[in-house]
Amino acid sequence: MPAQVPPGRRMQNLIYRAGLYGRRPKVPVNSEKLHNAAVNTMSRQARGYIDGSAGTESTNDNNRRAFNQWHLVPRMASPVSARSLQIQLLGLDLPTPYLLAPIGVAEMVHPQADVATAKAARRTTIPMTVSTQASVPVEEIAAQLDGSPWFYQLYWGTSDAVAFSMVRRAEAAGASAIVVTLDTLMLGWRTRDLDNGFLPFAHGMGVGQYTSDPEFAKLVEARVHADRQQTNTADSPKPTPAAVRALIGMSRRYPGRLLQNLRSPYPRAAVETFLEIFSRTDLAWTDIARLREATDLPVIVKGIQHPDDARRAQQLGADALWVSNHGGRQLDGATASLDSLVQVRQAVDAQLPIIFDSGIRTAADAIKALALGADAVGVGRPYLYGLAIDGSSGVQSVLDYLIAELDISLGLMGVTSLDQLHSDLLHRA
Template identity: 70%
Template sequence: MTNELPAGRRLQNLIYRAGLYGRRPHVPVNSTALYDAAAKKMSPRARGYINGSAGTEATAAANRTAFDRWQLVPRMATPVTVRDTSVTLFGEPLDSPFVLAPIGVAEMVHQQADLATAEAAATTRTPMTVSTQASVPMEKIAAKLAGTPWYYQLYWGSSDEVAFSMVRRAEAAGASAIVVTLDTFMLGWRTQDLDNGFLPFAHGMGIGQYTSDPEFAKLVEARLQATSPKEKSSDEARPTLAAVRALMNMSRRYPGSLRQNLRSPYPRAAVETFLEIFSRTDLGWTELARLRDTTDLPIMIKGIQHADDARQAQRLGFDALWISNHGGRQLDGAIPSLDALVDVRQTVGAEMLLIFDSGVRTAADAIKALALGASAVAIGRPYLYGLALHGAAGVSSVLDYFAAELDISLGLMGVSDIADLDEQHIRPARS
């Protein structure tokens, strides 16, 4: 019999012992305090982009309210000396049910961006979902992950060549699965970004996967070849101060030296090409099925909210569904993801792998999702707040908090194995 404390109590004790010497956590544990501290470190544009949602932000609010409609039901006098929080995803055993949701443009909050997140993922062995809108090429992120499982999240734009190239790159770099995001085939009506007049991609941010992709490079080259000398001279006439700043930002982020990039048309052409190919409004189930011919990796479909869509994805043989409304960032007034999770699990049965995100702020939230049928839970904004505060160490702290709270909460519920969580541990709130 071991005398070692479970992970949750170990971290809890460490924090309280440090408090005896007047030391508080560098990264706040409370979710509201975490955001408040991170917000002070972010620029107004970064706050708007990261924390903003679509329209009146009703969907984001509904995501949170949905958790309040469910209550956990603890059981007493049940031995919980040891708690098993492990799960298996795509054949890979993991210490917890948490994964890092894909978040683009992390450079807005920290210079090391996705590399710092990858370092934290490796430290805590938490699977990372690498975004198409990452600031760093996936190959560099994969190297930093040092063998930790990771998934590649694909935005399938109007260029099949670029999309399939990125899938092949992810497979070659060691990804464990491909996550196809369906809910962002064009940007939602994001009012905070619109009021700021700010789209990070237009400034060359968050396009590191594209500028490192050979198929995308061909499109940029073709664009430059098709641009007439008259159009070039017209574009360069009487630039405004804002335009000069934008060009500087593009040039800093484009591969190569800043001096060379400032003299080159490629950085601006790359941004224009990205903006041209990002949206795709004609992507259907027939096209999605073509991915099977491109990769042998498991394929997850992200953005599922309707039971019929879940049924169609299951019929086509996709390996997992990711229940998400993009954290409320796409469609104002949409149903909360937790409600969608209940419907989808009833539709697809008990065996299909379901990842859940949207509105998760604590491990108690995650427990509710797991009891309602989620196989794993993705953490989004909270880890980015940790990144804003203390880089890789900040992300690790947030992940440690989630793991510790999960361990303690399971114990308090009388659950010794996370696999035992089900409908007996949760009930609708009574008014």
């Protein structure tokens, strides 16, 4: 039986053979060209929301700069014919260290949104982290994943009933873990969105988890009832063309038929209710303890950047930590996520798994994070760029590239498995 071709060489062969016939990859392999090709397909609003970061975007710059401060140091004359990318995470045997980080409002770049991403996650067997701000209900996404492992990312708003309802739905749909995100207690100061005067949620985008939730429906019903008691049509502002377009968008995205929704108060009430309950500025460690008691699933605490917070989450029974600064989208001027990783790994027991994201663009980035203490790495914007260019196939292309590059890079590093990656294979510039 012939030996299986490693994924790196297999991908190279596919691309170079296609090149003999004059065909180039539809989805660029180079990370900068991937970015440029994707943003050129997006509307101004989508570019602002997806590609932008907080304030002067210095945190995003810090993320990338931190990777450039670490250099790989390969070892020679080490047989690397057989290589393994496998990891174990929270009892799951995974073929690679990659996870799909949670990203909301994917409908801004492709109409199939999270469904398309789920199909690619299933084909590549890379776990998807389903966002609370997904455009599609978690049950539909889980159906597309069809048994592949996946996580559910929770934004915990002011309604405990809605938050715990979403946890129960994720459990019932087959999630492997709950990822509670702590760094988005409110939206960051995102200057591109502010200059555009555009918030996707205000247009009914990215609220598919809410409009399909029974507890959220109760809040919407209460708002509609209250509005009916208080409405004075004489005080209503005259609608503008932009407002009409916004109402049509809300109605199109709300469950049910468009014409019926246009005559209904529920689509607008749902958006107003979401905007009212999203921010949760009083979320405390005691709430994380409540979540730990409320679910039998592993709980991953996301947004950890300070070693003391890592220790606190560990003390409360977190099953894993997710080191992240939200890709620079929340706090301008924040420390690089990679620098936080080094401190967090030093602060907690070596047995506590750490997932890392914020700035991963290539396999070299992933190797650096793994060598500095991460057990798995989350890929964010790159897969969304693939979605923008070529839908589900585009997501799969980006993931296939990352897998292939990781396989080749490991071999060139002189190692055969990820557990051989340590800081002694890095040099800090």
